[in-house]
Amino acid sequence: xxxxxxxxxxxxALREEMRRDPDIFLMGEEVGAYQxxxxxxxxxxEEFGEWRVRDMPIAELGFTGLGVGAAMVGLRxxxxxxxxxxxxxxxxxxxxxxxxxxxMSGSQFKMPITFRGPSGAANQLAATHSQALxxxxxxxxxxxxxxxxxxxxxxxxxxxxxxxxDPVVFLEGELLYGSKDDVPEDEDFTLxxxxxxxxxxxxxxxxxxxxxxxxxxxxxxxxxxxxxxxSVEVIDPRTLRPMDIDTVLDSxxxxxxxxxxxxxxxxxxxxxxxxxxxxxxxFDYLDAPIARVTGADAPxxxxxxLEQLHFPQADLIVKAIRQVCYRD
Amino acid sequence: MQRYPAxxxxxxxxxxxxxxxxxxxxxxxxxxxxRRDCVERLSVERLVALYAGMVRFRLHDIFLKRWVRxxxxxxxxxxxxxxATTVGPVHALDRGGExxxxxxPMIRNAGACHEMGMxxxxxxxxxxxxxxxxTRGRDLHIGGREYGVITPVSLVGSxxxxxxxxxxxxxxxxxxxxxxxxxxxxATKTGEVHEAFNLAAVxxxxxxxxxxxxQVALGTLLDDHxxxxxxxxxxxxxxxxxxxxxGNNVLDAHAATRWAVEKCRSGEGPVLLSAETFRMGGHxxxxxxxxxxxFPPETFAFWGRRDPIGCYETWLLEGAxxxxxxxxxxxxxxxxxxxxxxxxxxxxxxxxxxxxxEEALASRTDMPAAESAVEGVYGEWPxxxxxxxxxxx
Ligand SMILES: Cc1ncc(C[n+]2csc(CCOP(=O)(O)OP(=O)(O)O)c2C)c(N)n1
Ligand SMILES: [Mg+2]
Numbered sequence: 064x065x066x067x068x069x070x071x072x073x074x075x076a077l078r079e080e081m082r083r084d085p086d087i088f089l090m091g092e093e094v095g096a097y098q099x100x101x102x103x104x105x106x107x108x109e110e111f112g113e114w115r116v117r118d119m120p121i122a123e124l125g126f127t128g129l130g131v132g133a134a135m136v137g138l139r140x141x142x143x144x145x146x147x148x149x150x151x152x153x154x155x156x157x158x159x160x161x162x163x164x165x166x167m168s169g170s171q172f173k174m175p176i177t178f179r180g181p182s183g184a185a186n187q188l189a190a191t192h193s194q195a196l197x198x199x200x201x202x203x204x205x206x207x208x209x210x211x212x213x214x215x216x217x218x219x220x221x222x223x224x225x226x227x228x229d230p231v232v233f234l235e236g237e238l239l240y241g242s243k244d245d246v247p248e249d250e251d252f253t254l255x256x257x258x259x260x261x262x263x264x265x266x267x268x269x270x271x272x273x274x275x276x277x278x279x280x281x282x283x284x285x286x287x288x289x290x291x292x293x294s295v296e297v298i299d300p301r302t303l304r305p306m307d308i309d310t311v312l313d314s315x316x317x318x319x320x321x322x323x324x325x326x327x328x329x330x331x332x333x334x335x336x337x338x339x340x341x342x343x344x345x346f347d348y349l350d351a352p353i354a355r356v357t358g359a360d361a362p363x364x365x366x367x368x369l370e371q372l373h374f375p376q377a378d379l380i381v382k383a384i385r386q387v388c389y390r391d
Numbered sequence: 392m393q394r395y396p397a398x399x400x401x402x403x404x405x406x407x408x409x410x411x412x413x414x415x416x417x418x419x420x421x422x423x424x425x426r427r428d429c430v431e432r433l434s435v436e437r438l439v440a441l442y443a444g445m446v447r448f449r450l451h452d453i454f455l456k457r458w459v460r461x462x463x464x465x466x467x468x469x470x471x472x473x474x475a476t477t478v479g480p481v482h483a484l485d486r487g488g489e490x491x492x493x494x495x496p497m498i499r500n501a502g503a504c505h506e507m508g509m510x511x512x513x514x515x516x517x518x519x520x521x522x523x524x525x526t527r528g529r530d531l532h533i534g535g536r537e538y539g540v541i542t543p544v545s546l547v548g549s550x551x552x553x554x555x556x557x558x559x560x561x562x563x564x565x566x567x568x569x570x571x572x573x574x575x576x577x578a579t580k581t582g583e584v585h586e587a588f589n590l591a592a593v594x595x596x597x598x599x600x601x602x603x604x605x606q607v608a609l610g611t612l613l614d615d616h617x618x619x620x621x622x623x624x625x626x627x628x629x630x631x632x633x634x635x636x637x638g639n640n641v642l643d644a645h646a647a648t649r650w651a652v653e654k655c656r657s658g659e660g661p662v663l664l665s666a667e668t669f670r671m672g673g674h675x676x677x678x679x680x681x682x683x684x685x686f687p688p689e690t691f692a693f694w695g696r697r698d699p700i701g702c703y704e705t706w707l708l709e710g711a712x713x714x715x716x717x718x719x720x721x722x723x724x725x726x727x728x729x730x731x732x733x734x735x736x737x738x739x740x741x742x743x744x745x746x747x748x749e750e751a752l753a754s755r756t757d758m759p760a761a762e763s764a765v766e767g768v769y770g771e772w773p774x775x776x777x778x779x780x781x782x783x784x
Contacts, residue, residue, distance in 0.1 A: 097610030366520035366528030
């Protein structure tokens with residue numbers, strides 16, 4: 064184990080997998096000489112050369128198609144987007160070409176491709192650069208969607224995503240790259256897709272949260288433990304599709320209360336799906352309506368003070384938890 | 392102009408005219424009789440305004456750099472070294488506000504905002520995100536409808552079809568207005584740009600696209616993303632009129648755009664102009680060092696000698712026009728009086744930028760209110776509608 068950043072954990076995952084399997088290659092804008100807009104691919108060009116670390120022009124739709132084509136004849140491309148907001152231009156390639164190829168071809172073609180890059184707010188990059196479109200991708204049959212919140216999860220899940228034979232949308236937290244965590248150095252370390260993790264055990268209320276807001280939720284849980292004596296169980300699904308909902312259901316059956324937190328917009332969000340699962344499978348266990356805390360229902364603002372408000376901060380989560388515990 | 396050693400690219404600090412570069416500068420204007428005639432007819436006011444416009448743009452950048460160093464803002468995107476490619480063309484437009492031509496600036500074209508008439512104070516407020524900034528703190532990409540500046544979408548390439556759409560509307564409305572935008576060399580690789588070129592050409596829309604080739608896209612050298620022909624040849628493929636201009640020569644930029652404007656007004660648009668210039672710094676203030684590593688020092692030196700402001704200033708000083716009287720003189724015989732005219736223009740612009748910065752900083756007492764974050768998403772929201780599931784906003 065070593066304490067390293069989320070950025071370095073991703074870099075390790077890329078490096079280890081590329082060493083293990085020569086069919087894996089990385090492509091995207093500025094991944095080579097510039098070493099990634101967020102320096103995730105540091106040193107990879109040097110080690111693997113320009114055919115396995117390929118700089119692409121500003122042509123998100125086009126190079127997504129290149130990745131899909133390469134995946135159809137046996138390679139395992141990793142496509143980096145400078146941010147997921149720019150992948151809006153590539154959505155035809157992801158949703159039509161990649162997600163449907165296996166199905167439409169009657170399983171003649173597999174699609175072992177990983178689409179990755181930073182998602183969500185950065186510091187003051189404003190509306191077109193700060194979006195958390197997690198639920199868009201989770202909506203699409205044929206895609207797997209992963210959103211790690213810690214360096215350890217980032218490493219273990221990226222390795223599994225790369226080894227997976229289906230297209231994986233891998234959403235990194237743009238403001239998590241510098242966050243640190245204990246990460247196994249063992250190159251056989253992987254974490255399976257589709258498994259939730261209880262990040263903090265508790266008895267009174269279940270909080271379901273993924274990506275950067277996990278850290279707000281953990282802070283909220285500390286506050287409530289201290290100030291209200293409320294014991295909060297925090298669950299990170301980590302994989303949004305397919306989601307391990309059983310871990311969530313087991314927890315709700317125990318705590319009887321639930322708050323769901325996400326960075327994205329509220330309407331048709333990830334939380335809306337989880338609410339649906341819970342009401343079908345565990346309705347009789349609920350002692351209060353489920354609450355959701357989300358990003359504000361507006362484009363992402365530039366002003367630093369508005370940007371803060373736009374994010375599901377710990378104090379909002381505290382408020383929601385008190386509400387479902389009837390303590391407000 | 393006065394140099395600012397703490398902020399200028401090192402090549403500009405002790406800048407003095409290089410005779411060979413100046414010879415080329417003059418030759419460029421002489422090379423095309425249409426452009427030469429255009430330049431000869433320029434009034435003293437216009438000549439000085441082109442100078443003042445570039446100085447304004449340079450000082451705008453210098454003030455932003457200072458703010459980044461002081462921690463007032465975290466980052467800024469600059470147009471240093473590329474001023475002529477923005478200022479020359481803008482001065483060829485009808486700057487009639489809501490009834491005039493429209494521009495869509497990209498990150499290197501901030502100067503288009505002030506040359507279209509926006510106040511530099513408002514541009515600075517945009518960076519500071521104050522409640523009284525043009526976007527009310529919502530975005531740092533600012534426009535001003537009343538000045539004919541559209542608010543850009545920051546994805547590169549996305550503006551090109553939008554600009555063509557303005558051209559389509561002007562055609563439908565039977566007006567003589569036109570729209571202009573800049574497309575970076577990097578942005579020419581996006582699909583939207585090519586769709587826009589074709590859509591504009593096949594419908595003969597009054598639109599000017601300026602391909603601003605500054606030799607780099609973020610950290611990617613031109614040769615690593617572009618294998619095609621010279622950009623000035625692209626227009627032929629689409630069936631559009633085209634011309635190239637020297638992106639560091641404000642007169643050439645201005646004259647070429649005037650020609651393009653005429654074409655558009657007479658229904659012979661669109662026009663693709665292409666300009667070669669150079670980004671004298673980083674992609675933004677955070678990666679200046681990377682940019683210095685990316686290019687050999689000779690490249691910076693080559694373009695440094697072509698400082699668009701220094702070259703134009705030299706041309707004016709040594710020219711055959713006395714700027715104080717507007718009278719023709721023997722070339723080089725009005726250096727001192729011309730210097731005085733330019734110094735006066737520079738002093739006025741410097742004072743303008745200094746007070747713009749002060750005004751904008753004073754606006755920081757008025758930051759956008761929290762509740763305002765969710766306002767203005769729609770024009771109207773039906774009464775009967777569900778207010779949405781977010782319980783905490
Ligand atoms: C579609 C899209 N992809 C990536 C980016 C990130 N980005 C911002 S500017 C830039 C480089 C643009 O290069 P160029 O068009 O040559 O303009 P320059 O910065 O040189 O003026 C990139 C990659 C973006 N804004 N939009
Ligand atoms: Mg460029």
